[in-house]
Amino acid sequence: MTELSKSLLYLDGVTVSFDGFRALNNLSLVVGHGEMRAIIGPNGAGKTTMMDVITGKTRPDKGDVLFNGERDLTKLDEAEIAELGIGRKFQRPTVFESHSVLDNIVLALEGPRGVFSSLFARLTGRECDRIDEVLATIRLSDRRDELAGSLSHGQKQWLEIGMLLAQDPALLLVDEPAAGMTDAETAETAALLRRIAETHSVVVVEHDMTFVRDLGVRVTVLHEGSVLAEGSLDQVSADERVIEVYLGR
Amino acid sequence: MPLGLSRIGVAFLLSLAVAAVLVPVLNLTVASDSTWHVSTTNVVLFGKYLCYALLALSIDLVWGYCGILSLGHGAFFALGGYAMGMHLMREIGSRGVYGNPVLPDFMVFLNWKELPWYWYGFDQFWFAALMVVLAPGALAFVFGMFAFRSRVTGVYLSIITQAMTFALLLAFFRNDMGFGGNNGLTDFKGVLGFDLQNNATRCGLFALSAIALAGGFLACRAIVSSKLGKVLVAVRDAESRTRFIGYRVEHYKLFVFTVSAMMAGVAGALYVPQVGIINPGEFAPANSIEAVIWVAVGGRGTLVGAALGALVVNVGKSWFTGALPELWLFALGGLFIFVTLFLPKGLLGLVRSRRVASAAPVEAPGEPVTVIDRQAAE
Amino acid sequence: MPFGITLRRIVLAVALAVVGASGVGAHADTLRARIDALATADFAAKEAIINELAAAGDAEAVPALTALGNGDLQVRKTDGKVIIAVRDGNSYKAIDPVSAADLGPVDRAALDKIRVNNNLRRVISAVVGSLTLRSKDPSVRRAAADAVFKSRDASALDVLDEAIAAETDNGIRRRMVLARAAAILQTNRPEPDRLAAIAVVAEHGNQDAKDLLSSVAASADGEVKRKATASIALIEQSLAMWSVGQNIWYGLSLGSVLLLAAIGLAITFGVMGVINMAHGEMVMIGAYVTFMVQEVIRTSAPALFDVSLLIALPLAFLTAGAVGVVIERGIIRWLYGRPLETLLATWGLSLVLQQAVRSIFGPTNREVGAPSWMSGAFELGGLTLTYGRVWIIVFAIAVFILLLVVLKRTAFGLQMRAVTQNRRMASSMGIRTTWVDALTFGLGSGVAGIAGVALSQIDNVSPNLGQSYIIDSFMVVVFGGVGNLWGTLVGALTLGVVNKFLEPYAGAVLGKILVLVFIILFIQKRPRGMFALKGRAVES
Structure with missing residues (x-):
């Protein structure tokens, strides 16, 4: 119970199957407050399904998913989980393309999400400052009025991270933030995530080993829906089973 | 500008205001042999088109801004129409063929002895006016609550909205529903004491329709330019993304669907006294789909375009059915195909495309929503 | 006397x-x-x-x-x-x-x-x-x-x-x-004779027997009355059973009609995901092909009238199929990935096709005759079965099985499933995806055409023929589960039987309304239908 009480995210024995295929198989994972964790694993290891379970998109067949040691995430839907303080960045950048960069941030900005409060919503000065701050962080200040759809791939990735920042969740789930980025962009993204991790808990799913090394955090290796190994990148890359999974086939 | 009105929007409001004043004046004061005279036939005809434009506006609000393609908005229009029609029936009073002060003629004909309970209150105009918005609103709310909560989207939603209006069509055809069956409600005499056959009443209804259209436009504008409007567009473009940043998508959809149904109800209520009849044919699925094409022609997600589309298509329809009746369905069918293939942003989109790109959500390759789902399923 | x-x-x-x-x-x-x-x-x-x-x-x-x-x-x-x-x-x-x-x-x-x-x-x-x-x-x-x-x-x-x-x-x-x-x-024969007679009548067990025994029970007394009353109860039981049977038969009959109308849609909508609102018009085309075949036979070879439907079947399949291929090539392929636009464009197309048929054949109903082997009826126990309905059920099942075989057992079916599941992969394996699309759509339309041949036997052949089936067909496919042919079969038969069982209590119109409301509610509960495919493939 001690592990449970000090954890931010606690998965125990989570199993998800689709038509007999087990996407997650008795998966257990604990992420502490303020921790940044990298999840790696080959295709089909269950990384995205795990994210789906945490964010309420997929209901597990069995197992516990607890947030902050008390809230049962399997009983909540996506919006409730988001309001609880879990933000998610998708693998392929998904921003609201027909909104301006500014509006994307405004929509994500922490605040009431009800229908009538948004019908009569006006931006306060504090919120404007916060938006400027986020835009500066993701280096999109000078493109704030452009349509999000007109941004480059890398900029969309950053805008999505910016939306996460504006949402200010306790836990960020980041799915392959470096996909499709140049080396320079990848390094900058790693730096950005490290900075975010100073004030938030972060779970990063990534293929790119250089990027994971840049992050310099504890690594969990998934394979066939369960945890294969856990530890520093050097430890897990020395693990024989991990080598077999990555290279053996 | 307030409400983010574009120049086109302002021009639209101004021309409505001018029409609301000028058309009655030209009909009532100018001699009928003058070239400036507007015939009563045309006043009624264009009054009808204004109601259609309001219906188109309501469809654009849900389709253009929230991506909900309703193929059943004709049902809300017709319900509003029936609510008004019931009041007009009660107002006939003893002037009917059978002279019964309480029962409408068709009930006397069916040998009914008492007014059904759901006809109570419709002798009061205020009650009928309330029902004009509440009846379609309630239907939309209940229907939407079920549909949106269980995440019925896309074509599935379109098909069940069509089934909804089809079911209502069948229901209203039944005599024992108490809404006049096949023949519907007709032979109205007057409204609030004004004679419906009187030119001045007709001009008044025309002006009222223009004002309602302007009001509807401003209301839609207020909604879409608020933060709520931005959420709606976000839902349209990337529904699950919107969920993941914490918005209860079903609440937003329900809100806009209900508001839109109420607007459609108002349009139907103004339509009925002008054409003098409301019958179950208004529930026909074909009517609802035809209204959708008005929006597509004008340009969805533009509001003004939707209203203009309704006017353009209906003027065309009047011309065709007069001059080449055989060809009208070819023209209408061809319009559906042409607009979807070659004019995805509609007429207004064509004008605007060089200026602002904020208009219609013309997905280039595939829909953003599916992009997320596919990726999230990986 | x-x-x-x-x-x-x-x-x-x-x-x-x-x-x-x-x-x-x-x-x-x-x-x-x-x-x-x-x-x-x-x-x-x-x-x-x-x-x-x-x-x-x-x-x-x-x-x-x-x-x-x-x-x-x-x-x-x-x-x-x-x-x-x-x-x-x-x-x-x-x-x-x-x-x-x-x-x-x-x-x-x-x-x-x-x-x-x-x-x-x-x-x-x-x-x-x-x-x-x-x-x-x-x-x-x-x-x-x-x-x-x-x-x-x-x-x-x-x-x-x-x-x-x-x-x-x-x-x-x-x-x-x-x-x-x-x-x-x-x-006034002795009691044993009369009791034996009651047993004989009771064994017969139909409405006439019941009426006869009722009059006996009313006039007689003692053992005769008792036995007549008991026999009436038994007859009523068996009559109720037969009426359930008759309802099931009517339901299956309606279900087979729904199946015929929907099965082509199960391919175009269910497998390809294309919303074809002109599907009903493909059925209509099939019915008009039947009409034309019969016209030609009437004027030039009356002896062939009994096989007119057999001649019409391939012609209807080819005609509707060809129209389908043209539609796919001309309109639908430009709209893949935009289902709502496809819906509108094909609706427009349905208007055009209806008006075209109206212009060519006139707006009134056209007479399509029934061959001799489809007219008449026979009795099975307490059921009256018409040959026309029997043949339509047989035909619907045959079409269903044939389609199942085409999808599961032929090279074309394999290619078709490959393309619908993973277009890029199929394409890179050398499958000509554009032709598979066109032919798949043609197949769905052609099947709708042969449904039209059958439906011409029980419905008015008019330009509006298709419209009356389109909502029902979509309901069947959605109810049964998109992308699942078996679901369409079960969905069609279920809806048919449910409809016929509601009719005696609610009347035909109200019954239909109730079924529509039921499906609307059902879709809320299970948006992907009764036999939904589960899992990752569906999500994308």
């Missing part, structure tokens, strides 16, 4: 029909001579003539004898000819007693009635009974037995007993035994 008169009337009708059909043979002359002799004979001579007729065993004498017993056999004063006078409105018309030919109107004053007394009536009744019940023609015997059952004429009992003893056809004997039981129940 009111029942006796009823019997004679019925027997007269039966016999007239038989005589009219069989024509007049050579022995008709002797028959006519005997009947003419009746005009002048006294009662004793009449009895002799009647007995001669009975001895000849000639059923053709029955109309004349019956008329004689009823006092309708008359002599026309103008020419002395014996005729049957039948009241025709306010006047009388003459009918030839042998050939049943209509001899035109006749004035009552110009007729002389051939007199009979009670003794003669009794003789006639017995002779008529034995002539019909022991006729050589089985259909006359059967009709006579049924007539006795309806009339419950106790006077026929003696003849009936003889007839039963002589009867060789089991079916007819059963009817005779039943008729005998019905007649016995009208008499």
Whole structure:
């Protein structure tokens, strides 16, 4: 119970199957407050399904998913989980393309999400400052009025991270933030995530080993829906089973 | 500008205001042999088109801004129409063929002895006016609550909205529903004491329709330019993304669907006294789909375009059915195909495309929503 | 004796029909001579003539004898000819007693009635009974037995007993035994006889038997009453069961129609994901192809009429399929990934096709005939099944199986599934995806076309034919589960049966509304239908 009480995210024995295929198989994972964790694993290891379970998109067949040691995430839907303080960045950048960069941030900005409060919503000065701050962080200040759809791939990735920042969740789930980025962009993204991790808990799913090394955090290796190994990148890359999974086939 | 009105929007409001004043004046004061005279036939005809434009506006609000393609908005229009029609029936009073002060003629004909309970209150105009918005609103709310909560989207939603209006069509055809069956409600005499056959009443209804259209436009504008409007567009473009940043998508959809149904109800209520009849044919699925094409022609997600589309298509329809009746369905069918293939942003989109790109959500390759789902399923 | 008169009337009708059909043979002359002799004979001579007729065993004498017993056999004063006078409105018309030919109107004053007394009536009744019940023609015997059952004429009992003893056809004997039981129940025979009769009637178990027993239960008392009442309860039970059976049959029949209408859609919408609102018009095209095939056959080769539907099937498939391919190439391929636009464009297309057919064939219904092997009906226990419906069910199942085989067992089916599941992968494996798309759509449309051939048999062939099916078809596919042919089968049959079971309680229209509401609610609960595919493939 001690592990449970000090954890931010606690998965125990989570199993998800689709038509007999087990996407997650008795998966257990604990992420502490303020921790940044990298999840790696080959295709089909269950990384995205795990994210789906945490964010309420997929209901597990069995197992516990607890947030902050008390809230049962399997009983909540996506919006409730988001309001609880879990933000998610998708693998392929998904921003609201027909909104301006500014509006994307405004929509994500922490605040009431009800229908009538948004019908009569006006931006306060504090919120404007916060938006400027986020835009500066993701280096999109000078493109704030452009349509999000007109941004480059890398900029969309950053805008999505910016939306996460504006949402200010306790836990960020980041799915392959470096996909499709140049080396320079990848390094900058790693730096950005490290900075975010100073004030938030972060779970990063990534293929790119250089990027994971840049992050310099504890690594969990998934394979066939369960945890294969856990530890520093050097430890897990020395693990024989991990080598077999990555290279053996 | 307030409400983010574009120049086109302002021009639209101004021309409505001018029409609301000028058309009655030209009909009532100018001699009928003058070239400036507007015939009563045309006043009624264009009054009808204004109601259609309001219906188109309501469809654009849900389709253009929230991506909900309703193929059943004709049902809300017709319900509003029936609510008004019931009041007009009660107002006939003893002037009917059978002279019964309480029962409408068709009930006397069916040998009914008492007014059904759901006809109570419709002798009061205020009650009928309330029902004009509440009846379609309630239907939309209940229907939407079920549909949106269980995440019925896309074509599935379109098909069940069509089934909804089809079911209502069948229901209203039944005599024992108490809404006049096949023949519907007709032979109205007057409204609030004004004679419906009187030119001045007709001009008044025309002006009222223009004002309602302007009001509807401003209301839609207020909604879409608020933060709520931005959420709606976000839902349209990337529904699950919107969920993941914490918005209860079903609440937003329900809100806009209900508001839109109420607007459609108002349009139907103004339509009925002008054409003098409301019958179950208004529930026909074909009517609802035809209204959708008005929006597509004008340009969805533009509001003004939707209203203009309704006017353009209906003027065309009047011309065709007069001059080449055989060809009208070819023209209408061809319009559906042409607009979807070659004019995805509609007429207004064509004008605007060089200026602002904020208009219609013309997905280039595939829909953003599916992009997320596919990726999230990986 | 009111029942006796009823019997004679019925027997007269039966016999007239038989005589009219069989024509007049050579022995008709002797028959006519005997009947003419009746005009002048006294009662004793009449009895002799009647007995001669009975001895000849000639059923053709029955109309004349019956008329004689009823006092309708008359002599026309103008020419002395014996005729049957039948009241025709306010006047009388003459009918030839042998050939049943209509001899035109006749004035009552110009007729002389051939007199009979009670003794003669009794003789006639017995002779008529034995002539019909022991006729050589089985259909006359059967009709006579049924007539006795309806009339419950106790006077026929003696003849009936003889007839039963002589009867060789089991079916007819059963009817005779039943008729005998019905007649016995009208008499005051001892209780055991009547109880046995009730058992015989109860075994028959239909509505007529129930009515008969009800009248017995009302008039009798004691053991007879008790047994009749108990038998009624049993009959009611079995009737209820048969009516459930009949409802299921009607439901399956409606379900097979829905299946036919929806099965093409199960391919275009279910497999390809294309919303084709012009699907109903493909059905309509198939129906009009049938109409045209029949027109050509009527004018140039009437002998082929019975196979007109078989000729129409491939033509309808090819025509509708070709239209489908053109639609896919011309419109739908530009709209892949934009389902709502596809919906609107194909709706427009449906308007165009309807108007085109209206312009070519006119707005009114066109007559499509049923070949002989599809008309008529037969009885199965308490069920009445029409051949048309039976064939449509058989046909729907055949189309379903054929389609299943095409999808699962042919190279084309494999390519089709490959393309719909992973277009890029299929393409890189050398499958010509664009052609697979076009042909798949053509297949779906072609199947709709052959559905049109079948539906032309039960629905009006008009430009609106397709529209009446489109909502139902979508409901079936969505209810059954998109992308699953078995789901479509179960969905169609379920909806058909549910619809027919609601009808008696709610009426046809309200029943349909209830079904629509049910489906709307069902889709809320299970948006992907009854037999939804689960898992990752669906999500994308």
